[in-house]
Amino acid sequence: MSLLTAAAHVLGLSPNTFVVTVGMAAVGMAAGVVGCFSVLRRRALVGDAAAHATLPGVAIAFAITGSRGLPVLLLGAALSAVASLGVLVLLRRFTRTREDAATAIVIGVSFGVGVALISGLVARGVPGSGGLERFLLGSTASLSTADATMLVVVSLVAMALVAAFTKEATLVSFDPGFAAAAGWPVWWIDFALVALTAVMVVVGLPAAGAVLVTALVVIPPVAARQWTDRVGVMLVLAGLFGLAASLLGVALSATIPGLATGPMVVLAASAIFTVSLLLAPKRGLLAIAMRARQPLSLPLERAQP
Amino acid sequence: MMGIDGAVAFLTGWGGMHGWAMATAAVVSAAAAVVGSLLVVRRMSLIGDAISHAVLPGIVVGVLLGGRPGGPLATAGAVVAALVTVWLAELLRSKGRLSEDAAAGVVFTTLFAAGVALLSAAASRVDADPGCVLYGMLELVPFDVVELAGVEIPRAFLTGVVVLVSLLVALWSTWRWQVATAFDTDAAAVVGIPARAMTVGLLCATAVVTVASFEAVGAVIVVAMLVVPAATAELLATTLVGLMLMATGLAVTAAGGGYLVAWQLETNAAGMIAAVLGVGYGVAILVSREGILARVSSMLRLRWRVVCEDVLAAAWRAEETGQAVPGTSRRGVALVAAWWLERRGRLLPGLVLSPQGRLEAEMVVRSHRLWETWLGRHVGLPLDHLHPPAEWIEHYLGAEMRQRLEQEMATLADPHGSAIPPER
Numbered sequence: 001m002s003l004l005t006a007a008a009h010v011l012g013l014s015p016n017t018f019v020v021t022v023g024m025a026a027v028g029m030a031a032g033v034v035g036c037f038s039v040l041r042r043r044a045l046v047g048d049a050a051a052h053a054t055l056p057g058v059a060i061a062f063a064i065t066g067s068r069g070l071p072v073l074l075l076g077a078a079l080s081a082v083a084s085l086g087v088l089v090l091l092r093r094f095t096r097t098r099e100d101a102a103t104a105i106v107i108g109v110s111f112g113v114g115v116a117l118i119s120g121l122v123a124r125g126v127p128g129s130g131g132l133e134r135f136l137l138g139s140t141a142s143l144s145t146a147d148a149t150m151l152v153v154v155s156l157v158a159m160a161l162v163a164a165f166t167k168e169a170t171l172v173s174f175d176p177g178f179a180a181a182a183g184w185p186v187w188w189i190d191f192a193l194v195a196l197t198a199v200m201v202v203v204g205l206p207a208a209g210a211v212l213v214t215a216l217v218v219i220p221p222v223a224a225r226q227w228t229d230r231v232g233v234m235l236v237l238a239g240l241f242g243l244a245a246s247l248l249g250v251a252l253s254a255t256i257p258g259l260a261t262g263p264m265v266v267l268a269a270s271a272i273f274t275v276s277l278l279l280a281p282k283r284g285l286l287a288i289a290m291r292a293r294q295p296l297s298l299p300l301e302r303a304q305p
Numbered sequence: 306m307m308g309i310d311g312a313v314a315f316l317t318g319w320g321g322m323h324g325w326a327m328a329t330a331a332v333v334s335a336a337a338a339v340v341g342s343l344l345v346v347r348r349m350s351l352i353g354d355a356i357s358h359a360v361l362p363g364i365v366v367g368v369l370l371g372g373r374p375g376g377p378l379a380t381a382g383a384v385v386a387a388l389v390t391v392w393l394a395e396l397l398r399s400k401g402r403l404s405e406d407a408a409a410g411v412v413f414t415t416l417f418a419a420g421v422a423l424l425s426a427a428a429s430r431v432d433a434d435p436g437c438v439l440y441g442m443l444e445l446v447p448f449d450v451v452e453l454a455g456v457e458i459p460r461a462f463l464t465g466v467v468v469l470v471s472l473l474v475a476l477w478s479t480w481r482w483q484v485a486t487a488f489d490t491d492a493a494a495v496v497g498i499p500a501r502a503m504t505v506g507l508l509c510a511t512a513v514v515t516v517a518s519f520e521a522v523g524a525v526i527v528v529a530m531l532v533v534p535a536a537t538a539e540l541l542a543t544t545l546v547g548l549m550l551m552a553t554g555l556a557v558t559a560a561g562g563g564y565l566v567a568w569q570l571e572t573n574a575a576g577m578i579a580a581v582l583g584v585g586y587g588v589a590i591l592v593s594r595e596g597i598l599a600r601v602s603s604m605l606r607l608r609w610r611v612v613c614e615d616v617l618a619a620a621w622r623a624e625e626t627g628q629a630v631p632g633t634s635r636r637g638v639a640l641v642a643a644w645w646l647e648r649r650g651r652l653l654p655g656l657v658l659s660p661q662g663r664l665e666a667e668m669v670v671r672s673h674r675l676w677e678t679w680l681g682r683h684v685g686l687p688l689d690h691l692h693p694p695a696e697w698i699e700h701y702l703g704a705e706m707r708q709r710l711e712q713e714m715a716t717l718a719d720p721h722g723s724a725i726p727p728e729r
Contacts, residue, residue, distance in 0.1 A: 039404075039407050042404045042406060042407070043406070044404070044406040044407040044409075044410040045351060045406045045409065045410055048410065052525075091590075094590070094597060095540065095590050096539065096540060096595060097536050097539065097540070098345075098348055098350075100348050100349070100350040100351045101345050101348075101350040101532055101535075101536045101539075102536075103350070103351060103354075104350040104351055104353065104354050104528055104531070104532040104536075105529070105532055105533050105536055105583070105586060107354060107528055107529075108354075108525075108526060108527075108528040108529025108530075108531075108532060108533060108579055108582075108583075109529055109533060109579050109580065109582065109583030109586070110583075111525055111526060111529070111576075111579070112526050112529050112575065112576040112577070112578070112579020112580050112582075112583070113576065113579065113580045113583065114576070115439070115440040115526065115573050115575065115576030115579075116567065116572045116573050116576030116577045116579075116580055117572075117576075118573075119440070119572045119573035119576065120570055120571060120572035120573075123571040123572060124571070136439055137421060137439075211358075211417065211439065211525060212414055212417065212418055214410060214414060215410070215411075215414035215415070215418070218407060218410040218411060218414070219410075219411055219414070219415075222403055222407050222410075222411055225403075226401070256425070256426070258425055259422065259425045259426070260421065260425070262418065262421070263417075263418035263419070263421040263422040263425075264418075264422065266414050266415060266417075266418035267415065267418050267419060267422060270411070270414075270415040270418070273411060277397070277401055283401070283402065285400055285401070288400070
């Protein structure tokens with residue numbers, strides 16, 4: 001612990017601020033890493049459904065336990081996020097509703113239910129219920145050292161899982177048909193990837209809030225994809241971009257009073273993405289424009305028969 | 306005359322303002338349902354979601370330039386923002402080589418974040434706070450009024466009516482084009498219909514509806530108003546007009562119902578309207594023509610018929626061989642089926658067939674043995690493998706099929722040597 005205090009002292013931060021900052025960095029990094037596979041698997045918006053669906057879970061967990069503790073609330077969020085993914089699967093299996101409409105229904109209805117629950121709790125003057133609104137747009141102000149430590153642990157576990165199963169996840173992301181034919185349990189790997197995304201969305205709530213947290217799992221991977229064609233490199237880059245966006249956003253929102261963390265984290269991530277989109281060496285728009293200006297060099301001299 | 310006077314008295318009377326708030330919710334919900342129907346049918350629900358988030362910076366800029374949240378400047382800003390969203394997403398897809406959902410995910414979160422940041426930065430100059438953006442202020446709508454013909458009418462309600470009427474006029478005047486574009490965009494473009502203009506128009510309409518419902522329900526919950534009524538109606542209706550009418554009806558009902566529930570439970574009206582819409586969708590999943598109840602009941606009816614027919618056939622075979630009916634017909638579901646068949650006059654007490662029951666049993670056994678014969682001759686299965694498939698298919702062969710099998714087989718006995726009963 002003394003090492004931590006020393007590190008905080010060197011940076012001129014209070015120990016709590018230091019731990020919270022480390023926590024946000026870890027969450028941003030893990031979200032970027034985990035998000036790579038949901039982007040490669042073309043499921044970028046599944047995380048959005050889970051994110052909006054965390055809200056009823058937070059409210060119900062609070063109503064049942066009366067606890068303001070982050071672990072309890074996030075557990076509720078995780079349960080309802082997973083439940084919403086289950087609902088999505090059931091809707092696709094048993095109804096005529098198409099996937100896009102089903103996703104939008106889960107987003108709209110679960111968010112509405114969450115808002116109704118929270119505002120009902122607030123109207124009844126339940127002590128502490130006002131604090132639930134920070135889950136809408138994100139706020140790191142009330143994080144304790146223990147909370148931040150929990151976020152760090154979950155993030156590290158998530159990244160370790162991705163590192164351990166990179167091969168399987170890559171296979172399923174690029175060629176699910178081949179993976180199934182080769183005997184891999186595609187359904188379970190898919191399920192694990194989606195569940196891991198849901199978990200990252202949940203631990204990302206304090207950083208970005210239910211409405212915007214999906215950006216944490218989408219934007220850094222998309223930015224990283226611009227720079228490379230290799231999954232390993234993409235994972236590392238996405239993690240670094242997520243880390244940078246998270247730190248930058250938290251720092252920015254701390255300087256402007258009354259501004260939620262979420263929007264700033266997202267804008268920081270978008271800035272990184274914009275730079276990547278323009279300047280990446282092969283896929284960047286600038287590089288494409290330069291290539292277009294170069295004279296065509298076709299292999300005119302054919303080998304004579 | 307009750308008519309208009311009664312309506313006005315109701316709207317200005319009860320509980321002061323609840324009537325107006327409900328009317329506003331109903332009007333904007335109806336407008337959203339109409340636009341949403343086209344979005345859902347065209348598989349553009351998530352574009353609707355993206356646009357409803359992304360119009361926020363447009364609205365904020367409009368307000369900063371001196372407009373009101375639901376006014377013309379904000380509307381113009383929102384339409385611009387919507388078009389920018391779609392243009393950017395398309396650019397990222399084609400030039401940035403992103404998948405469609407990733408592109409939408411990047412653009413709408415960024416624009417929404419920019420909107421919230423702008424709003425927070427300009428909080429002192431704008432009378433809309435981030436809370437309003439997320440879940441609206443339906444309860445406050447009746448306090449911002451304009452006077453029209455001596456009656457004080459909430460501004461948001463008037464905006465909603467204007468938007469709804471313009472939408473209906475636009476839809477009516479382009480109806481055939483809309484239908485053609487909705488069901489086959491490419492074919493519509495080939496025959497000279499301005500399909501692209503229809504699509505852009507739909508995107509703009511989504512933006513306009515979001516602005517109109519912004520004060521009432523905010524920019525997030527509006528996605529429920531756009532998509533859920535249409536998705537619900539899609540399960541129940543068979544034509545596009547029917548779908549739109551039903552979606553509008555559902556939207557208005559949910560708006561009124563959700564408001565009342567929220568008022569009773571002292572909670573946020575917009576959230577509760579979304580919740581009521583969700584319940585309606587859940588009910589539709591259960592009770593629609595291809596719904597879960599219909600499927601489960603048809604499955605159970607089939608299972609029941611199979612059990613009953615098996616009991617009858619077992620009794621018939623026992624009669625044929627002169628042995629006792631096997632124990633399987635005296636246990637579990639078969640026991641219930643036997644009781645039922647007795648009540649229906651197919652069986653007499655003690656698993657003895659009545660004349661009607663004997664006739665039905667014969668047809669089942671006939672199907673069974675004909676099928677065994679056919680399998681034995683054409684598939685070449687060994688004798689002891691013929692029974693299981695025949696046991697399954699005996700419940701599905703009709704009189705005509707049996708006739709044709711009999712003609713082709715031209716035999717009176719199945720491969721085991723048992724007689725095939727004649728058709729009756």
